[in-house]
Amino acid sequence: MPKQRISLADLARLANASHAASGLAHERSAGTFPSELEPQPAGRRSSSEPHPLAGFDANANAISQAAHPTVADLSECLFFSPGDGRIWLQDQRMVLLHSESLGSLRRELIDSIGLDKARGLLTRAGYVSGARDAQLVRKQWPEADPTAAAMAGTRLHALEGVVKVELVHASYDATASAYEGEFLWHNSSEDDEHIAAYGVGGSPACWMQVGYATGYVSTLFGHLVVFREVSCRSSGDAHCRVIGKSVDLWDDVQQDLRYLNAQAFVGSTAAAENGVVPVADLEAYAAANPGPDQTMVGASSAFNAACHMLQRVAPTTATVLFTGESGVGKEMFASTLHRISPRAAQPFVAINCAAIPETLMESELFGVERGAYTGAGTSRAGRFERAHGGTLFLDEVGTLSFVAQGKLLRALQEGEVERVGGSKTIAVDVRVIAATNVDLRQAVREGRFREDLFFRLNVFPIHLPPLRDRRDDVPLLMGHFLAHYNKRHRRSVAGFSQAAVKAMYNYAFPGNIRELQNLVERGVILVGDGEAIEVHHLFSSGESLAQDVLSLAWRDGGPATLSLLGARPAPAPDAASGTAPGASQGGPLEQAELALLRQAIRRCGGNLSAAARELGVSRATVAYRAKKFGLAV
Structure with missing residues (x-):
């Protein structure tokens, strides 16, 4: 007889029904998060909040505690089956372990293989955990604002009993793919066990939590974001403080990356390769860097x-x-x-x-x-x-x-x-x-x-x-190949839009890493300097995306673009869109073709020959397609 799976949120509602009836309010002070499992009111993005693709600047006032996914939303994903010994966080099996048992494992690792290797092993284990939670949030709440999706990681970490997170500040520029954030950690379980075993020392000890934060935010935004613990209870500080930045914003990131690499021969060169190579240096760069395959990249x-x-x-x-x-x-x-x-x-x-x-x-x-x-x-x-x-x-x-x-x-x-x-x-x-x-x-x-x-x-x-079995490596590979092809093709592409990141995570990659590499190179070639790579820049050659992933977003007074933000509303063709009233709207692939063609012609100032060279097709093809879609040139 199958055992019933009981949601922890349901149990919490029953246990706290009397408190809810009395109107008990949740704590909403600056930068704090409710530890209760009571359901919270549904939150919506206000008109003053930025669009998910425009980036966000988060602080205590900009991030509502009610923004989905809330603690109650996340607890809905936690299920128990006490009769057959299984616990799930959505579709991921979980276990409840004594904190002291993890502390014992930590001590044995340090004593047997040394502090440095133990730190690397635990950091990588935390990275995988963070990446898994980010995938859960993406799958369960695909349309969540970046603000809410990013903060869901802090709530999941608290729900899992690891640490309570207090936001100091966080900002993300989607156009430039630049993230910066600062957080305080309270009640760290890692600190408790490390101090119990070794006392207060001279270096931070929240290794798994740093790996978790790196894995979660990197997976969420599609490029490597490195977190560093700058103060820690294990080193005598009053509380733990961590700073996270996109890898290219750190000046001395190699030490941090070393703990993400299982072996010394593994290492992403995204930080070293960031930027554009001057024309005079291209020959020397090509000789010293024959291809992106020379660097082992991964953390799964x-x-x-x-x-x-x-x-x-x-x-x-x-x-x-x-x-x-x-x-x-x-x-x-x-x-x-x-x-x-x-x-x-x-x-x-x-x-x-x-x-x-x-x-x-x-x-x-x-x-x-x-x-x-x-x-x-x-x-x-x-x-x-x-x-x-x-x-x-x-x-x-x-x-x-x-x-x-x-x-x-x-x-x-x-x-x-x-x-x-x-x-x-x-x-x-x-x-x-x-x-x-x-x-x-x-x-x-x-x-x-x-x-x-x-x-x-x-x-x-x-x-x-x-x-597809090592998706934790996708953000590292995307950042690695983006930096490489920015240099090779003398471009300065900013990064990937949130829609493109979601598409890459949902794509099956039948061609594996070689296909991912080709998709990123295609995007670097198609997008303009300083712009973010969109979905239609990547998947423009017949690749098959799930219907619930690829949809068409329409902007008032602007062109249609493929994105993952929701279903396509029916548009009213007008002159501002550049499409004749009688032009065929077609399906998603035809809309992708239309968007690519329109952008190429606009960038080339209406010169069809130049647009054809940019797209890698004949001028006759561009002229035919422009006439088909009713584009004025």
């Missing part, structure tokens, strides 16, 4: 687990097999493995097995002697020889033919190769790293891959999860 638990395995196997010579969908970053992980291994000073040679014709695969891998076949005018070393002393990366190894598989197996077993047309063997010292996006075990069962070769390659497998 799945990403950190893969990084720990990478660090574990790096000092050895074991063969490593990377598995995962196309676009998850297998080649980047492989090159990082080589870079942190003892072979880093030796060659790293990569070959895409799917891109080499079967007739040339043997000569590519093992080399060819002069005169071996028509056209072989000179002897040439193969990839194994060129990688001698270093690492050979075999990408898409599952596409090799049976003949090539047999020859590869012999080279791995014997540690020597024989060139095509040669008569002597050549000893090679090569570490082999392979990658595939197919299930090799299934391929073995179907007779498409040699079982003995599979076991030879599968010495140390590392699975890289798809991006």
Whole structure:
């Protein structure tokens, strides 16, 4: 018999019914939040409050305690099933733990791996928790104002029994993607346990809470926001004070980022890359920064687990097999493995097995002697020889033919190769790293891959999860690629609108990180300098968005834009919109095309040729579309 799930808010209403009847008012003093679980009156954004996409400047007067989601709203998401031992916060399973048990775990971590590593581990655990809560708020209240959504994190943290948060000030400029905030923390559970174990020391100790704040706000706004504890009860202060800023607003952020990275080889370069490269420096920048894939970026638990395995196997010579969908970053992980291994000073040679014709695969891998076949005018070393002393990366190894598989197996077993047309063997010292996006075990069962070769390659497998399973990394990746392409294309794009951030979080990313990278580059190219990337800048090539995510927002006297702010009201075409009364309004994709076309023509001053070059299409196409939509040029 299924157990009944009881909302904590329902229990609170029953317990506090008499107080509610007597008109007990909630505390609304500056910067404080009610700890009661009583329902609060529904709040609406007043006409004096800014639009969600225009940014906000929050203080005690600007943020109403009744703004959704309230404490009562959040408590509605908390469910208990006492009969079968489960608790949920919406669709996330939760547990109630004794604070002392977490304190005991904290002490053991510090005593066994050291304070610095323990701090990093707990900071990353807090980051994941904050990111999860931000996803819950986005999913449950998709149309909440940024003010209310941001403050919901403080209420969730209090509801979860971690700390009471008092707002000092907070501001967010959506156009420039710039966030700054200052908060006071009261009754920190981390401080209680740290002081009980070690007494008052000389440094802050609210590590998980700092990670939580970083994960929550970064996930909410779609770019990395770093929080730092500047005073703490554990270091003798009266209360804890934290400051949060967008990563590029900090002057010395590397120390903070170090605790978010599971390994030393992981690190976002968003702070270092922020800005636009002068034209004179482009050649030097291109030489020093060949691509964004050279930097490992991530903070999710799945990403950190893969990084720990990478660090574990790096000092050895074991063969490593990377598995995962196309676009998850297998080649980047492989090159990082080589870079942190003892072979880093030796060659790293990569070959895409799917891109080499079967007739040339043997000569590519093992080399060819002069005169071996028509056209072989000179002897040439193969990839194994060129990688001698270093690492050979075999990408898409599952596409090799049976003949090539047999020859590869012999080279791995014997540690020597024989060139095509040669008569002597050549000893090679090569570490082999392979990658595939197919299930090799299934391929073995179907007779498409040699079982003995599979076991030879599968010495140390590392699975890289798809991006949809590591969404905590999305804001870090968005900020990383935005900074990179701002420099590469000499642009100064401000950031992402709230609508674009929501769309990115709801998108399934079938192409994984490679697709996210392409979407951000597309947005950087399409948007004007100083502007924020909107939804139609990102998803303009047939990508499929959920209907409850993509909608059309209309502005009085202005153009229509794709956003996530709600359903589309029926507009009345007029001259101000630039659309003829008889022009087809179409669906969301056609509206996206219309918005892109209108913006390009406006930026180019009505010059259709220039607009065509900006959009990457012919002038005839632009002229046809402009006529179709009734745009005056």
